[in-house]
Amino acid sequence: MNKVFDIIKGSPIKLILIALGFVGISHFLQKPFPNIFMGLRLLAFILLVYGVIRLINRK
Secondary structure: OHHHHHHHHOOHHHHHHHHHHHHHHHHHOOOOOHHHHHHHHHHHHHHHHHHHHHHHHOO
16 A cells, blocks of 8 residues: 555656556447446546646646
8 A cells, every 4th residue: 555655656757657557548448348447537537637736836
């Protein structure tokens, strides 16, 4: 669990890349598993927004 928090507290570029990875994975799950597809897209959106906000606020 600490590793997950370390990734979230890490660099915002990592968060953006992880979000893009989730988008790529969810693209292949769109037809067979629509619920998982929507969940991954929501998670990717949240990570992307959080990463962009942290990138903008970084000094």
